[in-house]
Amino acid sequence: MDSWLLAPHQYELLADGAWITIQILVYAFILGVLLSLAVGVARLSDRQWVRGLAFGYVEIARGISSIILLFIIAIAVPILFDVNQASLVVLGSVALGLNMGGYGAEIVRGSIQAIPRGQTEASIALNLSPTQRLRHVVLPQAMRIILPPMGNLTIEILKGTALVSLIGLTDIMAATRTIRNQRLVDASGADVTVVFVNALVIYFVLAQIINGLFRLAEWRLEKRYQGGEAEVEAATREPIPGLTK
C-alpha cells in the first residue's frame, strides 16, 4: 500500500458527495424532528383515534427496513400516485425523515412521561391551557432528556444517508464507488482498503461533529437551570420578625 491518501481530484469528488450527504441529513433531520414532536405528543393525546394513528405510524416507521422504505418512497410512490418523480434529494430526505420520526416519537414520548406529574399539576393549578402546559412547562424540561438519545438517532440517520446512493444520488457512498472504479481502471493499486477507509473516516468525522453539536446544545440547556446571583445580600436588609433574623 503506497499511501492512505487519495488524489486531490478524488477528494473533490468526496467533498461533492459530502455536500449531498449533509443536505439530505439536514432535511431529513428537520422533518424527523417535527414528526417526532408531533407524533410523540400525539401518542399521549386524550383522543383515542389520535393515539391510535400515532401508534400505527410509530410501529410501521420503526418496523420497516430503511432501504425498503427508501425504494417505496423514491420509486414506487411517485408511480403509484402518478406524480412526476420529484427531486431525488427531496424523496430521499422524506424517506429518511419518516423513518427517523418513528424512533424520535418514542424518545419524545418517553421524556414527556418522565417529567414528574407535579409539574403538570402545578400548571393546572395555575390554569394554564394544555397547549401552554406543553409549551412552557413540559417540553422545555423534556428537552434535557430528549437530547442525548436524539443525538444517537441523528448519527443513525447519517449512516442511513448512505442508502441514497442506491437510488442514484451522488453522495459520499456513490463518490466512493466511483473512485474505486476509477482506481481499478487506473490500476493505481488493488488496495480496496484505502478508498473505503477514506470514506469511513469522513463518516466518522461527520458523526463526531454531530456528537459535538448535541453536547453543545445539552450544555446550553443546562445553563437555564443554573440561575443568577442573589440580588442583594439578605443580611443587609432589615430583619423581618419571624421571617428573617
Add this chain to the structure above:
Amino acid sequence: MSAPEPNPDISPKGAAAVRMRGVDKAFGSNAVLRELDLDVEPGERVVIIGPSGSGKTTILRVIMTLERPDAGTIEVGGRHLYHEAHGSGLKPAHEKHIRSVRSDIGMVFQHFNLFPHMTALENIMLAPVKVHGRSRDEARARGMELLDSVGLAHAANQTPGQLSGGQKQRVAIARSLATEPKVMLFDEVTSALDPELVGEVLTVLRDIAEEGRSTMMLVTHEMGFARDVADKVLMFDAGQVVEAGPPSQVLDDPQEERTRSFLGAVREH
C-alpha cells in the same frame, strides 16, 4: 382571629365560596370520598386534619380539578365547577367552562412543583402573562411585589435548584397568589420541609390569613397553626367528615372518639 363577614368580593350575594354536595371519589375499589357535603364561607379559613389515606388531600385535588369526582357537584364562588346550566337542570360541563371557573382557584403543593427551568420571578410571572393577559412589565412589577412580601425579593433571578425548601415553598405561594384566586388550597405545604424551615412558611400563611382576601383551605399536621388561624377545623377519616367545628372544640375538646384517638396519636411524639 374571628370569622370575618362574608366577603362580597369573593362570592356574589353571600354565596358559599366552596360548596360540595354528594361528592364521591373512588380509586379502583378504594372509596376515598363518600357522599361528601361541605360548605366553606367566603373568606373562611378551613383546616382539614385526619390520618393518612383518609382522603383529605383528595378533597383539595377534586376542587383543583386534578381529579374528577365520580358523582356529586362542586360549586366555587356560586358557579358550578363540573356542570353547566342546561334548561332547568345541569349537564356535565365542557373544558372551557371548567377552565373559566378554575381561574378562581389556586393550589400550593407539598412538593412545591416549581418550574426548575425558570427563575423564581419567571415562575411567578408565567400565569399572569399567559393566562390573564397581563403585560410582562405589569407582571414583573407585581411579581417583585409578591416576592418582597414573602421576603425573597433578592432571589428573583435564582432558579429553584438554588433555593432551600422553605424558600421554594414561599416562591410557590407567591406564584399562586399572583393569579389572585378567590379560593386558595394548601396541601400539606410544610410536611416536606426540614423543621427549622417550617416557621418561615407558616408566617407567610398567617399573613395571607390575616388579609382575609381569599378563602383558604389547608390540609396540615401543624396543630398550633390550625389553632391560631382556622375558623373551622374538619376532622376527616375514611372518606367522611367525622367532626367539624371551631378549633377550640375540635382540637382542644373533641366530641368524637376518632378525633380523640387521632389527636392522641399525633401528640405522642
Add this chain to the structure above:
Amino acid sequence: MSTPQTLTAGRSAQEVPYRPHRAWYRRLDVLVPIALIALGYLFLIVAVEERSFFRTRLTAKGGENFDWMYFWHLVPLMWQGLQVLAKATVLGFTLAAVLGFLLALGRRSARRAIRWPFAAFIEFIRSTPLLVQLFFAQAFVRASDTVSLSPINILVLVLGVHYATYCSEGYRAGINSVPPGQWEAATALNLGPVTTWTRVIIPQAVPNVLPALGNYLVAAFKDAPLGYIVAVPELLFFANTVRGNDFRPTEPYILAGIGFLLVSIPAAWAVRRLERKIAYERT
C-alpha cells in the same frame, strides 16, 4: 379506632397468594419462548436454501399503476425471499453475539494497550454506515485472489462484525449494571473468578443484556435486505429482479414492505414482552 389503609387494602392477608421467587432461567414462561426461538434458528439455518427466483411467466396489465393479480402472484417469491433474509440475519447475529462478547472483554481489559485499539475499532465501526462496510467487503472479495466467499457469507460476515460492535456495548452495559457490591460480596466470600462470573455476575447481567440484544437482532433484520447488493437471493433482491424483468416497481416494493413488516413488527413485540417479563424479575 380507624385502621390505617395498608398496601393490601381490600384483601386480607390470607387472600394474597404466596409465590416463591424463581430465577429467570428456571421459569417456564421465559424458557419456552427462548426454546422456540432456538428451534426457529435451527430451522432457518438448516432448512432454508438460497435458490434463484423461479416463477411462471406473468405479465401485468400495462396501463394501471397497481395490478392486484400481479401483486398476489408475487407472494410465494416474497415468502421465499423472507426466509433467506431471516436465515442471513440469524447467522449474522449469532456471529455478532459471540464476537461482541470477545470485543466487550477486550474493551474491559485492564491493559491500555489492549483497551484502546478495541475501543477505537468498536467506535469506528459503530459510527459508520453498514452499506460502506458491505461494499468494502464486496470489493475486497472481488479483488482478492485468496479470499472467496459466497454472497450470503459476505452478508453474514459484514452483519456480524457491524452488529458485534453494538452487542459489545450491550454486554458492557449489562455487566456494568451489576452493582459493585456484588463483586465485593464475592470477594468477601472468597469465590474464585469462574464462580463469581458464572454464578453471581452473569445471571444478574443477562436480564439487562437480553432486551438490548433482542433490539439489535431486530435492527440487524432491517439491515439484512442490503444483501441484494452482493446478490444474496433475498427479499429485496427478488423485488429488484422482478422489477427489472417486468418493469413494474410498485407491486414488488410494496409487497416487500408489507412482508417485511409482517415479520419485524411481531418480532419487535416479542422482544418487548421478553423485556417486561425479565424486568419484573428484577424489581
